[in-house]
Amino acid sequence: EAIATRGASAVIPPRKNAKPCKPTSAGAIARNEAVSAQQYLGRTLRRRWSGYHxxxxxxxxxxxxxxxxxxxxxxxxxxxxxxxxxxxxxxxxxxxxxxxxxxxxx
Structure with missing residues (x-):
């Protein structure tokens, strides 16, 4: 939530075995998007797509x-x-x- 209050987007990569959580806050929604992108694209492509590299x-x-x-x-x-x-x-x-x-x- 601290990231969302500053108007920034989180680029924190989720762990390998990350599971989606309940979307109760903006941070949880962003994390769920990162988890689903990682499951769909794979770790390497998700990092390149998000700019983490x-x-x-x-x-x-x-x-x-x-x-x-x-x-x-x-x-x-x-x-x-x-x-x-x-x-x-x-x-x-x-x-x-x-x-x-x-x-x-x-």
């Missing part, structure tokens, strides 16, 4: 950003933005270096 991608990128330093060196906001852009460029370059090049054999 984006959460883990964001957490992974934030972890990579923190590997370059826990805090920003710049004090001015504009310089902080520039520092973040530089860090992102460095991470993108590291990612590009790590992607394997596949070539056909034969």
């Amino acid at each position: 984006r959460r883990s991608r964001v957490e992974t990128k934030m972890h990579c950003m923190k590997l370059l330093g826990q805090s920003l060196m710049a004090r001015d906001f504009d310089w902080q933005v520039a520092e973040i852009h530089v860090r992102i460029a460095v991470l993108n370059r590291y990612t590009a270096l790590g992607i394997p090049v596949t070539e056909p054999v034969g």
Whole structure:
């Protein structure tokens, strides 16, 4: 109910053995929809359909950003933005270096 009062939608995945409950509140109705979607689509497709996989991608990128330093060196906001852009460029370059090049054999 706390999620519904803020006008947000819950993206919490139900457990594997989740069963629908009585639809007495907005949260219970949303949970029942998630349970039925999981039973119909399967766990993997439901997560992609609901956008849940984006959460883990964001957490992974934030972890990579923190590997370059826990805090920003710049004090001015504009310089902080520039520092973040530089860090992102460095991470993108590291990612590009790590992607394997596949070539056909034969």
